[in-house]
Amino acid sequence: MKQKSTTPTMKDVAREAGVALGTVSKVFNNIPVGESYRQRVVEAAGKLGYQVNQYARGLKTNRTNTVALILPSVDHPFFGALAQQLCLALSRRSYRTLLYVTGSNPEVEQQCIRMVQQNKADGIIGLTYNPGLEVDEALPFVSIDRYFSPGVPCVASDNLGGGRLAAERLISLGCRHLAFFRNGPIQAGEADKRGDGFEQICRARGVSYEVIRINDEEQSLEVFRDYLIGHISNGKLDLDGIFCSTDLLALTIRGMLEELGQRVPEDVQLVGFDGIRQFGSEGCYCSTIVQPIAQLAQTSVDILLQEDRSALPSLICLPVAYAAGGTTRE
Amino acid sequence: MKQKSTTPTMKDVAREAGVALGTVSKVFNNIPVGESYRQRVVEAAGKLGYQVNQYARGLKTNRTNTVALILPSVDHPFFGALAQQLCLALSRRSYRTLLYVTGSNPEVEQQCIRMVQQNKADGIIGLTYNPGLEVDEALPFVSIDRYFSPGVPCVASDNLGGGRLAAERLISLGCRHLAFFRNGPIQAGEADKRGDGFEQICRARGVSYEVIRINDEEQSLEVFRDYLIGHISNGKLDLDGIFCSTDLLALTIRGMLEELGQRVPEDVQLVGFDGIRQFGSEGCYCSTIVQPIAQLAQTSVDILLQEDRSALPSLICLPVAYAAGGTTRE
Numbered sequence: 001m002k003q004k005s006t007t008p009t010m011k012d013v014a015r016e017a018g019v020a021l022g023t024v025s026k027v028f029n030n031i032p033v034g035e036s037y038r039q040r041v042v043e044a045a046g047k048l049g050y051q052v053n054q055y056a057r058g059l060k061t062n063r064t065n066t067v068a069l070i071l072p073s074v075d076h077p078f079f080g081a082l083a084q085q086l087c088l089a090l091s092r093r094s095y096r097t098l099l100y101v102t103g104s105n106p107e108v109e110q111q112c113i114r115m116v117q118q119n120k121a122d123g124i125i126g127l128t129y130n131p132g133l134e135v136d137e138a139l140p141f142v143s144i145d146r147y148f149s150p151g152v153p154c155v156a157s158d159n160l161g162g163g164r165l166a167a168e169r170l171i172s173l174g175c176r177h178l179a180f181f182r183n184g185p186i187q188a189g190e191a192d193k194r195g196d197g198f199e200q201i202c203r204a205r206g207v208s209y210e211v212i213r214i215n216d217e218e219q220s221l222e223v224f225r226d227y228l229i230g231h232i233s234n235g236k237l238d239l240d241g242i243f244c245s246t247d248l249l250a251l252t253i254r255g256m257l258e259e260l261g262q263r264v265p266e267d268v269q270l271v272g273f274d275g276i277r278q279f280g281s282e283g284c285y286c287s288t289i290v291q292p293i294a295q296l297a298q299t300s301v302d303i304l305l306q307e308d309r310s311a312l313p314s315l316i317c318l319p320v321a322y323a324a325g326g327t328t329r330e
Numbered sequence: 331m332k333q334k335s336t337t338p339t340m341k342d343v344a345r346e347a348g349v350a351l352g353t354v355s356k357v358f359n360n361i362p363v364g365e366s367y368r369q370r371v372v373e374a375a376g377k378l379g380y381q382v383n384q385y386a387r388g389l390k391t392n393r394t395n396t397v398a399l400i401l402p403s404v405d406h407p408f409f410g411a412l413a414q415q416l417c418l419a420l421s422r423r424s425y426r427t428l429l430y431v432t433g434s435n436p437e438v439e440q441q442c443i444r445m446v447q448q449n450k451a452d453g454i455i456g457l458t459y460n461p462g463l464e465v466d467e468a469l470p471f472v473s474i475d476r477y478f479s480p481g482v483p484c485v486a487s488d489n490l491g492g493g494r495l496a497a498e499r500l501i502s503l504g505c506r507h508l509a510f511f512r513n514g515p516i517q518a519g520e521a522d523k524r525g526d527g528f529e530q531i532c533r534a535r536g537v538s539y540e541v542i543r544i545n546d547e548e549q550s551l552e553v554f555r556d557y558l559i560g561h562i563s564n565g566k567l568d569l570d571g572i573f574c575s576t577d578l579l580a581l582t583i584r585g586m587l588e589e590l591g592q593r594v595p596e597d598v599q600l601v602g603f604d605g606i607r608q609f610g611s612e613g614c615y616c617s618t619i620v621q622p623i624a625q626l627a628q629t630s631v632d633i634l635l636q637e638d639r640s641a642l643p644s645l646i647c648l649p650v651a652y653a654a655g656g657t658t659r660e
Contacts, residue, residue, distance in 0.1 A: 069429075073414055075610035080410035084403055087431045096450075099399075099429040101417045120426075248609045278608075278615075279578045280405035285608075 008048040017044035063122055066096045067304065070112050070126035072104040077276040078291070079127070082144070084280075085297035086125060093305055095122070106130040113139070123304045129185070142304045144296060145190050150314040155300045156190035162289040162320040163197025166243040166271045169287075169322050171205055173269055173329055175241030178202055178209040179227075181253060182245035183220035190317075191245065194273055194289075198243050225256055237262050240269065247272035250286045254327060270327035275320075284325035292318050338378040347374035393452055396426045397634065400442045400456035402434040407606040408621070409457070412474070414610075415627035416455060423635055425452070436460040443469070453634045459515070472634045474626060475520050480644040485630045486520035488647040492619040493527025496573040496601045499617075499652050501535055503599055503659055505571030508532055508539040509557075511583060512575035513550035520647075521575065524603055524619075528573050555586055567592050570599065577602035580616045584657060600657035605650075614655035622648050 010028070014021045017040040026033045027041040044050075067090050074083045087097040098121055102108040109128050116124050116139060123140030135141050137151035147154045163180075170178060180198045195211055202209040212227055214220035231238050237257075244250035250272030254264050262268055265287075275290025277283065284290075295318050303312060324330045340358075344351045347370040356363045357371040374380075397420050404413045417427040428451055432438040439458050446454050446469060453470030465471050467481030477484045493510075500508060510528045525541055532539040542557055544550035561568050567587075574580035580602030584594050592598055595617075605620025607613065614620075625648050633642060654660045 066428075073610060074404050074417070075407065075411040075414045075607075077405065077407065077410070077609065080407070080413075081405040083410075083413075083429070084405045084431050087404070087429050091431075097429045098396075099413070099417050099427045101414050101421075248612070251608070251612075277405075278581070279407065280403060282578070282581075 008050045010050070012048055013041060013044045013050050016048055017041045064096075064120065065094065066098050066121045067301075068098045068100055068112055068116055068121040068124045070100045070102055070109060070124060070128060072127065073101055074099070077278070077280070078274050078293075081276060081280065081293045082127070082297060085294045086300065089294075089297045089301040093301060095301075095305070102128070104129065106132060109133055113141075116140075125300050125304055140304055140309070142300045144300055147190065147315060152314070153303050153312045154190070154315045155296055155303065156315065156317050157291040157296065157320050158317040159190050159193040159320075160197040160200075161317070162273060162291075163194040163199075163243070164201045165197075165320065165322050166194075166273070166289055167198045167201035167205075167207075167209075169328070170241035170243065170269060170271060171201070171207055173241070175269060176207055177239050178207055178241045178243065179239050180209065180211045180213075180243045180245070181224055181249060182211075182213045183215075183217050183224075183249060184245070185215055185217070191273075194243075194245055221252060221256075224253060228253075228256060228260060228262075232260060232262070235261060237268055240267070242268060242270050244270065244272050247274040247276055247285045247288050250288070250327065254286065264327050265329045269329055271322075272325075272327075275323055284323055287325040287328040287330075288323055290321045290323050292320065338380045340380075342378055343371060343374045343380050346378055347371045394450065395424065396428050396451045397631075398428045398430055398442055398446055398451040398454045398456075400430045400432055400439060400454060400458060402457065403431055404429070407608070407610070408604050408623075411606060411610065411623045412457070412627060415624045416630065419624075419627045419631040423631060425631075425635070432458070434459065436462060439463055443471075446470075455630050455634055470634055470639070472630045474630060477520060477645060481642075482644070483633050483642045484520070484645045485626055485633065486645065486647050487621040487626065487650050489520050489523040489650075490527040490530075491647070492603060492621075492650040493524040493529075493573070494531045495527075495650065495652050496524075496603070496619055497528045497531035497535075497537075497539075499658070500571035500573065500599060500601060501531070501537055503571070505599060506537055507569045508537055508571045508573065509569050510539065510541045510573045510575075511554055511579060512541075512543045513545075513547050513554075513579060514575070515545055515547070520645075521603075524573075524575055551582065551586075554583060558583075558586060558590060558592075562590060562592070565591060567598055570597070572598060572600050574600065574602050577604040577606055577615045577618050580618070580657065584616065594657050595659045599659060601652075602655075602657075605653055614653055617655040617658040617660075618653055620651045620653050622650065 010024050014024045019037055019040060023033055023037050024041050027038050069086055071079050071083055074080045090097050100112045109130050125142045127144040129146055135148050135152050141152055143152055143154045145156045180195050182195055214223050244253055250270050254270055257264055264270055270286055272286045272288040275288045299316055340354050344354045349367055349370060353363055353367050354371050357368050399416055401409050401413055404410045420427050430442045439460050455472045457474040459476055465478050465482050471482055473482055473484045475486045510525050512525055544553050574583055580600050584600055587594055594600055600616055602616045602618040605614060605618045629646055
């Protein structure tokens, strides 16, 4: 592929402005020159449509004005929405977004980090649960939803608060026999706090509850199904509220309950977690704890691009909210 | 943000290998040198962990090994899945992905194209329906789903074939009174062929049909609702099959029909278009014509990166397939 060679150069600008090449260079590098010279250069550049060559500039300043996003996927609505908000937040700060889709593959994740060290991006915003991942604290890195170490800022939803909110809501809607379902690999993620918050409220209110955490995602569905069957006698489920660790799990459990002849929300109410929307704009999949995706993105970008890196927070938790979505009796 | 300065340079490699700097440069630019020299340089580079500085290389070769993706969004499951497959296909060719989310804003779209002309990416893969967009035929550009001109390759699903397939399927499932619903802005898109294919088959088979195309997306729902109400007498709908131009529209129409007391698929069967999956991996939203997203992505990348640009196709249509998804009576 060939590039067009008609793009104006600094030399063209110097010729147009009637000034020395060095003067043009100074203006574009914000080195003071006489105001009349500066104006002539700016006008000439505007007239010719000259733009600073980012690659030449990258060599000189060691900056690329590019940030790498490391995400497991973008075809899941949560990650898709997060990628979109991060891209827009970076664009507002005049940064470009390099997208890396890793499938949570540890090798791919580590390679992306190596690339930034090789001067190919100014920083990384990453969402990874790879326990062996090496993150150099000197490297501009913001982690979403996963705490690495005090020197690597982590931005997350208030998962503990969200778990508490889910329990409070189910109890206020009349539930007295609760369960928490969680599946997926054991992660060093902040998301594990969802169950903790849920348990805190159940204990404080004296409401009976059970916690089922299954690490293997595939196997978990069978376990949940057997669990539900074991809790049905004479066609009636002895649970009246279930908090699921994700919206996807809530959707799956809803289908399972319907197959088992249990009505949602009449017989049993369900609350998920994530707050993702169908097609990016339609309704939620279920009643849920909504993660503040736009705010997660904006905060991550603000922290990554903060000039003074001597006093960064190690963890920022952003507030979540409850949204009704048809699986609860509001 | 500061970059680490410990990255080894070409000079370090030359010192380690005991060769001249020019020899190192030749090796990395694939210019022949004596095999023993080449080996010493490669070994020294491996030992030091040296990698070619992409920005220096970009200046020299006028390549960036970066491709810009211009997409309306990534929080819609179709665009999210497309972004993911494009990113993976580019990565397999050792290209990086610069993501631009435009919200279909013509100014943002035009600015991305300007950036590539300013040498900030090697090419563009774009999905845009902006009628005023100026695409220079000399610029490496592949358009998805929108035909610009013979010199701008367009990669699309076989929308005409998909429309035919939808009609054939509904007829073979017993439908005799069909309708085609389409909403959204008038676009120069390939997607408009969906209705054309549907009509071809209805006419050929002598099956009665109606076509309702509404440009305004918001207003369209009211029009479709009124249309359906007008076709119900004594509680019975006089249509038995509806082909919708997207899965999202099919989902909306399904909800509308249920509100009007019509059962899907018992009373009326629905087929959508897109074939997107919930959460990237779960089932389809409805019975649908599936776009080959991975193949669309791979083909777009292959055409964009093709060395010989003298004989590019102007349009490539890739085959679609039907998938049952609960809104038809299979």
